[in-house]
Amino acid sequence: MTLIQLFFILLLAIVVIFLVYFIIHYFVAPEKTDGIQTLLKQGKVSSAIKLAKRLLNNNPDDYHAHYYLGKAYLADNRPELALLEYKIVNKKAIFSTGLSELTFRKESAQLYKQFNRDKEALQEYILLTKLDPSNSDFFYNAGILFEKSNKTEQALIYYEKAILLNKKNGKAHSAKGRLLYRTKQYSEAKKELDIAVTNSPNIFENYYYLGKILKEAKDYPSAINYFEKSLRDPAYKVRSYIERGSCYMYANREDKAVLEFEKAINSSKNDSSKEMLYAKYFLAATYEKQHKLEKALKLWQSIFSVDHSFKDVASKLATYSDLQHNDNMKEYLTSNTDNFVEICKKTAEQAMHFSIKQGSSTSFGARFVVTETNKNNWMNIRQQLILLLFYRDPDLIKDTIPRKLIDDMKKNNCVKGIICTSSDFTRSAKxxxxxxxIELINREKLENILSKISVI
Structure with a gap:
């Protein structure tokens, strides 16, 4: 036998061995894994796992067995083990009719999402958009993961592609609308969210963001109606009550605001959650606006016990801590409208030595037109008028107040204006x-003035 004949015999033997391996690997092995599928369909998960492991003992590279072992682990509620098997399949598999790459990628993406492996999940969804470029949901899910990684431009591109493929994809419209809202593109965000509500009326979080947009536009009645609908989403229930309360507060309907904030507090199951702290904070702010400072103080103390640095709570407690030792300031801040006007009248006459010509309550406090008391004015010479304002709003007085005061002084022929406040003034106002x-009297000066009269 010649060397050439030996060579061809050897070559033929190699080809036969390869064909045998190919037949076993691609036809016999799948038939064996059919047994795993049958057991899974029958609900015999433990038996399916045992069979898959037995096959893998004989052939550790059998990616069909790895795949169905992963499916069995999923059926057995052990997703962490399923993910390990799917990783092996991803490395070893040659996708064919025996194993659909599309199906595998979908399942793999879901597993990665379940374990917050966003980077790997995103890679799977990008592959899925190439395997099935007509599937709107694949683009939507990729957009969600891009947004989670703060890649908003890419997220927007994928949301728009999802919408282009399926104009009725409510989830994609919703996600795009929320993204536009977060980037303060309110007009475009509202358009998308309106479409989302039309296509998917049961996604209640969309109503929450529509409410936020309308609240931003100061359309409080419409915003309140949307927040009413978003209450149906348990994840947005507390936040929706808070937003409804804030709308009522901005609309100067404090009684209704109090009810909404109380509902938010009663709905929250976690006393230390941010939502609970915000609900208490806004309720305290409403009580402060209503001059119910004892109730406000209790809420601020409750917030402070959980979070010392929450917003301006520490400052509020410091500002009002002296009320229990300062009865006059306490009455100034907490008395009803009629009593407050009387306190201001006493302050003007007895402490500031003015003679009152006109006086009335206002939305911010009290307003008087006064003249200086002059016992030596025996000739009854006409005295110059002064416009005197009393504020008990907790916010700092901005420069818009003294600017308006100048105009009011001209209208009333006043030569001077005085603003008294229980808070302070902004730098621009000063x-x-x-x-x-214009004379500005802040809290410290006002306390000294009030100490000269008997309020109670």
Whole structure:
């Protein structure tokens, strides 16, 4: 036998061995894994796992067995083990009619999402958009994962592609609308969310964001109606009550605001959650606006016990901590409207030595037109008028107040204006008043003035 004949015999033997391996690997092995599928369909999960492991003992590279072992682990509620098997399949598999790559990628993406492996899940969804470029949901899910990684431009592109493929994809419209809202593109966000509500009326979080947009536009009645609908989503229930309360508060309907904030507090199951702290904070702010400071103080103390640095709570407690030792300031801040006007009248006459010509309550406090008391004015010379304002709003007085005061002074022929407040003034307000006939009296000065009268 010649060397050439030996060579061809050897070559033929190699080809036969390869064909045998190919037949066993691609036809016999899948038939064996059919047994695993049958057991899974029959609900015999433990038996399916045992069979898959037995096959893998004989052939550790059998990716069909790895895949169905992963499916069995999923059926056995052991997704962490399923993910390990799917990783092996991803490395070893040659996808064919025996194993659909599309199906595998979908299942793999879901597993990665389940374990918050967003980077790997995103890679799977990008592959899925290439395997099935007509599937809107694949683009939507990729957009969600891009947004989670703060890649908003890519997320927007994928949301738009999802919508282009399926204009009735409510989830994609919703996600795009929320993204536009977060980037303060309110007009475009509202368009998308309106479409989302039309296509998917049962996604209640969409109503929450529509409410936020309308609240931003100061359309409080419409915003309140949307927040009413978003209450149906348990994840947004507490937040929706808080938003409804804030709308009522901005609309100066404090009684209704209190009810909404109380509902938020009663709906929250976690006393230390951010939502609970915000509900208490806004309720305290409403009580402060209503001059119910004892109730506000209890809420601020409750917040402070959980989070010392929450917003301006520490400052509020410091500001009002002296009320229990300062009865006059306490009455100034907490008395009803009629009593407050009387306190201001006493302050003007007895402590500031003014003679009152006109006086009335206002939305911010009280307003008087006064003249200086002059016992030596025996000739009854006409005295110059002064416009005196009393504020008990907790917010700092902005420069818009002294600017308006100048106009009111001109209308009432007043030569001077005085603003008294239980808080303080912004720097711009102080700067404006410096070069004008306006006197600013902050909380500290007001306390000294109030100490000169008997309020109770």
């Amino acid at each position: 700067t404006f008043a410096e070069s004008r006939p």
